[in-house]
Amino acid sequence: xxxxxxxxxxxxxxxxxxxxxxxxxxxxxxxxxxxxxxxxxxxxxxxxxxxxxxxxxxxxxxxxxxxxxxxxxxxxxxxxxxxxxxxxxxxxxxxxxxxxxxxxxxxxxxxxxxxxxxxxxxxxxxxxxxxxxxxxxxxxxxxxxxxxxxxxxxxxxxxxxxxxxxxxxxxxxxxxxxxxxxxxxxxxxxxxxxxxxxxxxxxxxxxxxxxxxxxxxxxxxxxxxxxxxxxxxxxxxxxxxxxxxxxxxxxxxxxxxxxxxxxxxxxxxxxxxxxxxxxxxxxxxxxxxxxxxxxxxxxxxxxxxxxxxxxxxxxxxxxxxxxxxxxxxxxxxxxxxxxxxxxxxxxxxxxxxxxxxxxxxxxxxxxxxxxxxxxxxxxxxxxxxxxxxxxxxxxxxxxxxxxxxxxxxxxxxxxx
Amino acid sequence: xxxxxxxxxxxxxxxxxxxxxxxxxxxxxxxxxxxxxxxxxxxxxxxxxxxxxxxxxxxxxxxxxxxxxxxxxxxxxxxxxxxxxxxxxxxxxxxxxxxxxxxxxxxxxxxxxxxxxxxxxxxxxxxxxxxxxxxxxxxxxxxxxxxxxxxxxxxxxxxxxxxxxxxxxxxxxxxxxxxxxxxxxxxxxxxxxxxxxxxxxxxxxxxxxxxxxxxxxxxxxxxxxxxxxxxxxxxxxxxxxxxxxxxxxxxxxxxxxxxxxxxxxxxxxxxxxxxxxxxxxxxxxxxxxxxxxxxxxxxxxxxxxxxxxxxxxxxxxxxxxxxxxxxxxxxxxxxxxxxxxxxxxxxxxxxxxxxxxxxxxxxxxxxxxxxxxxxxxxxxxxxxxxxxxxxxxxxxxxxxxxxxxxxxxxxxxxxx
Numbered sequence: 001x002x003x004x005x006x007x008x009x010x011x012x013x014x015x016x017x018x019x020x021x022x023x024x025x026x027x028x029x030x031x032x033x034x035x036x037x038x039x040x041x042x043x044x045x046x047x048x049x050x051x052x053x054x055x056x057x058x059x060x061x062x063x064x065x066x067x068x069x070x071x072x073x074x075x076x077x078x079x080x081x082x083x084x085x086x087x088x089x090x091x092x093x094x095x096x097x098x099x100x101x102x103x104x105x106x107x108x109x110x111x112x113x114x115x116x117x118x119x120x121x122x123x124x125x126x127x128x129x130x131x132x133x134x135x136x137x138x139x140x141x142x143x144x145x146x147x148x149x150x151x152x153x154x155x156x157x158x159x160x161x162x163x164x165x166x167x168x169x170x171x172x173x174x175x176x177x178x179x180x181x182x183x184x185x186x187x188x189x190x191x192x193x194x195x196x197x198x199x200x201x202x203x204x205x206x207x208x209x210x211x212x213x214x215x216x217x218x219x220x221x222x223x224x225x226x227x228x229x230x231x232x233x234x235x236x237x238x239x240x241x242x243x244x245x246x247x248x249x250x251x252x253x254x255x256x257x258x259x260x261x262x263x264x265x266x267x268x269x270x271x272x273x274x275x276x277x278x279x280x281x282x283x284x285x286x287x288x289x290x291x292x293x294x295x296x297x298x299x300x301x302x303x304x305x306x307x308x309x310x311x312x313x314x315x316x317x318x319x320x321x322x323x324x325x326x327x328x329x330x331x332x333x334x335x336x337x338x339x340x341x342x343x344x345x346x347x348x349x350x351x352x353x354x355x356x357x358x359x360x361x362x363x364x365x366x367x368x369x370x371x372x373x374x375x376x377x378x379x380x381x382x383x384x385x386x387x388x389x390x391x392x393x394x395x396x397x398x399x400x401x402x403x404x405x406x407x408x409x410x411x412x413x414x415x416x
Numbered sequence: 417x418x419x420x421x422x423x424x425x426x427x428x429x430x431x432x433x434x435x436x437x438x439x440x441x442x443x444x445x446x447x448x449x450x451x452x453x454x455x456x457x458x459x460x461x462x463x464x465x466x467x468x469x470x471x472x473x474x475x476x477x478x479x480x481x482x483x484x485x486x487x488x489x490x491x492x493x494x495x496x497x498x499x500x501x502x503x504x505x506x507x508x509x510x511x512x513x514x515x516x517x518x519x520x521x522x523x524x525x526x527x528x529x530x531x532x533x534x535x536x537x538x539x540x541x542x543x544x545x546x547x548x549x550x551x552x553x554x555x556x557x558x559x560x561x562x563x564x565x566x567x568x569x570x571x572x573x574x575x576x577x578x579x580x581x582x583x584x585x586x587x588x589x590x591x592x593x594x595x596x597x598x599x600x601x602x603x604x605x606x607x608x609x610x611x612x613x614x615x616x617x618x619x620x621x622x623x624x625x626x627x628x629x630x631x632x633x634x635x636x637x638x639x640x641x642x643x644x645x646x647x648x649x650x651x652x653x654x655x656x657x658x659x660x661x662x663x664x665x666x667x668x669x670x671x672x673x674x675x676x677x678x679x680x681x682x683x684x685x686x687x688x689x690x691x692x693x694x695x696x697x698x699x700x701x702x703x704x705x706x707x708x709x710x711x712x713x714x715x716x717x718x719x720x721x722x723x724x725x726x727x728x729x730x731x732x733x734x735x736x737x738x739x740x741x742x743x744x745x746x747x748x749x750x751x752x753x754x755x756x757x758x759x760x761x762x763x764x765x766x767x768x769x770x771x772x773x774x775x776x777x778x779x780x781x782x783x784x785x786x787x788x789x790x791x792x793x794x795x796x797x798x799x800x801x802x803x804x805x806x807x808x809x810x811x812x813x814x815x816x817x818x819x820x821x822x823x824x825x826x827x828x829x830x831x832x
Contacts, residue, residue: 018749022772101794105783114805115775193628197805212609213632218806239828246830333434355823356438359531367521367826376831377822378517389530389613389819390634391807403805406793407771410783412655414662415792 006188009143009176010195013116016171017141021113023170025090028137031168032086035136036079038164039129039157043075049156050125057123057149068123068150078129078157085133088380091399092139106409111402113139115197118189120211122203123147128157131202132175134383138401141174143196145189147203148181155179190215197403198391202384205311220392220400222384225255225339226311227369230328230354232345233266239366240344241275246368247342249282253313255385256340256372260308261319262328268295268321276300276319284315291321308335325350329357336360339387340369361387361394422604425559425592426611429532432587433557437529439586441506444553447584448502451552452495454580455545455573459491465572466541473539473565484539484566494545494573501549504796507815508555522825527818529555531613534605536627538619539563544573547618548591550799554817557590559612561605563619564597571595606631613819614807618800621727636808636816638800641671641755642727643785646744646770648761649682655782656760657691662784663758665698669729671801672756672788676724677735678744684711684737692716692735700731707737724751741766745773752776755803756785777803777810 020028039046050070057068091111098108117140119131128144135142146154158177165172178185190199190211198218201211205224212221229247231240247258263272268291276286276296286292287307288300300319307318308331322328332341342364343354351365362372372395374382379397386392392400436444455462466486473484507527514524533556535547544560551558562570574593581588594601606615606627614634617627621640628637645663647656663674679688684707692702692712703723704716716735723734724747738744748757758780759770767781778788788811790798795813802808808816 018773018775021775099794101787101792103787103792105787107793109810112775216629218634218804220806236828242828242830250831351825355825357434359434359437359528360821362822362824364824364826367824367829368831370831371517371519371521371824371829376517376519377523378515388634390636393819394525394822403809405776406778406810408778408780408783408787409767409771410780412652412658413783413787414658415666415784415786 006178006185006192009178010116010192012173013141013143013176014195016173017113017115017139019171020136020139020141020174023139025092028090028139029086031165031170032082032133032137034168035133035161035164036082036086038160039075039079039082042160043072046070046075046153046156046160047072049152053150053152060149064123068125068153070125070153074126078126081130082133085137085381088137088398090137091402096404103413104411105413108407109404110407111399112405114401114403116141116143116195117401118143118145118192118196118199118217120145120186120189120199120201120207121147122207123149124203125150125153125157127202128154128177129161131383132158132161134381134398134401136174138398140401141176143176143178143189145178145181145186151179151181187214190217193217200384220384220386220396221388222386222396223255224311224337224387225257226259226309226335226337227256227340227342228260228262228332228336229258229342229344229369230262230322230332231264231267231271232325232343232347232350233264234347234350235267235271235344236346237267237271237274240271241278243342243344243366243368244275245278245282247370248279248284248317249315250370252315255311256369257313258342258369259311259317260335261317262322262331263319264325264328265291265321265323268292272296272319279317282315284317287316287318289320292319311337325353329354333357333359337387339385340364340372342367342369361385422594422601422608425594426532426608428589429557429559429592430611432589433529433531433555435587436552436555436557436590439555441508444506444555445502447581447586448498448549448553450584451549451577451580452498452502454576455491455495455498458576459488462486462491462569462572462576463488465568469566469568476565480539480565484541484569486541486569490542494542497546498549501553501797504553504814506553507818512820519829520827521829524823525820526823527815528821530817530819532557532559532611533817534559534561534608534612534615534633536561536602536605536615536617536623537563538623539565540619541566541569541573543618544570544593545577547799548574548577550797550814550817552590554814556817557592559592559594559605561594561597561602567595567597603630606633609633616800636800636802636812637804638802639671640727640753640803641673642675642725642751642753643672643756643758644676644678644748644752645674645758645760645785646678646738646748647680647683647687648741648759648763648766649680650763650766651683651687651760652762653683653687653690656687657694659758659760659782659784660691661694661698663786664695664700664733665731666786668731671727672785673729674758674785675727675733676751677733678738678747679735680741680744681707681737681739684708688712688735695733698731700733703732703734705736708735711737727753741769745770749773749775753803755801756780756788758783758785777801
């Protein structure tokens, strides 16, 4: 693992990926259980490495340090997480389609691993174990490039997982942590088309955009969520209030939290004052357009044009009154990030129109945007939430870490 | 269409894409039939534009001019091609998965259009009509940037199709041909992430690599095929010969043509001299490794290291003798372009091993590599052959021009 040569890391990963692609589900699951066990047994060494990382980052904000900090409980969670991945169905080998063509060729399309997955992430050491387990289960080698503040922790986790693989006579290069956390090395990783099949950035929208802008390796864009809730005139206001408080306040820093509230003008006078009071009581700063200001007065700060395109990731909510369902849909399609969008309505026709016309990974009727999540969807895991349209859209589980290959069985067919 | 402002073209395309995404299958099919009819009626104007293009390119090689030339028959083929696309099943709206999650949310994953598809291609005006029809049927707006030598022809075809859409009160910006064929404009198109959802380059590997290297818009890499046929010791030699002649000679310039022949050392002495004679009779230049040279003498040119990585797209074949199935698989995985690979064998176990271990879009047993094609696969159409692993792999039909969106129906669920 003490290797700075990315070409070498890439080549090792590709070699390991080939071996991984041929393992059975039982072999992979047994290995995952061994990885979890090794993490538990070596927990003290991770805590020690993490302590050094924390000391080096003392001056950073406490929110940041909280994400960086590992405790025995958090390491136990990591181990349990790996064991849960072992329990998930293996997507590899699934026949997704199959038919006989005009020439009598038997064609099947089968799920196979992508090959080598690169993960670029920030100083959250739990991602190291989590991503390694998901990639391993789906038969992919992984190259991990985490934030520099967590480097000692990440290397220690990586070393433990690699040692566990080695004990099982499995390729330790299936899991590699890049020791050099410089931007130059990250940039090199983004150009390594020869070995890396896909890059998945996880973290802030700044990180993700940097990867999208610089990578030549295919990227799955994850993350940014400027999510809207639209309260239609026919909404059940009690339901709307409950959903809005959940979507905004339950965990405001995440991408599936609500950032904008649109209210039909026929619902505004009755609905807005009551929900505004609750939001303010929950500590939410409200910003509003002119109509909202008229209705709520000093309770709201005037919203500026840039508010409608901003993902706050904080206890801030911008509110807009719209004259129609069409105006709501237009606003969402213009300002949204195609992540998660909700209508609260009791009108069948309008629910259908919202579902059909809003362009987003997940479109909801009468539910919180917070459900856009691999675990909530029932995937049992999540490698990220794709906000792009190619390959995967929405929460990504194991299936999204696969590609397919056609296997064609003939009896000597040639093309006419 | 007389617009050089790519931002404007992109914005128009996005607007048209929204309208297209809401059309019914019947509306799309009727429009396609009208497009075909309009092409027929205006064929003379296309021939005239094409004549001007041909005159301006007089000095180019005849092979090039042949691809550029349109005849009344070729225009009729275009029209028939569009009518065939109208007959294909519409992938839009298909529910690919659906379930109820732990909270009682009804989740369905539905096929929806990608949005705006950019096509960058060379001087083959048939691609203009072909790609426009496939994108239209799959509910996508298309922005076409063809080779400069075909610009008048492309613009005329584009104008005819746009007029037909206009007559039907459909958005003519669903089909746009970029008039400015400069490299600068092509580069701009590759950066237009705001409006273009996917770029598909079609043409030479030089063109494709330029797009892969420069684009920030997600790209589907198509094309390069350094395809192998491996003749195992248990092969039916008559079958092997038939497949090799077909894969190499039927259409040597295309990406699914065979470029390399690997022969098991136990089969070489008996098999190689006979197939070599037939290949030479068919006008194929043979290149070989040292063992092949020993066996075939003056009939083969010595192969150099670079031969194993070269896609000739011509009547040239490099031959290598390998000591084992494993050596064949290793050679293919190291030098192949992950396009189409064939084993000729009668050994069950070895056929399975080849299918499992070769990493390519299409892996064959006892069939010609030439079947890697949307029409031969039975898709009824082809927008290209993907050699990448993300989103689509192998021949791409209408389904590969779609993405999905989750529609989630709730009854007031919030996340705990």
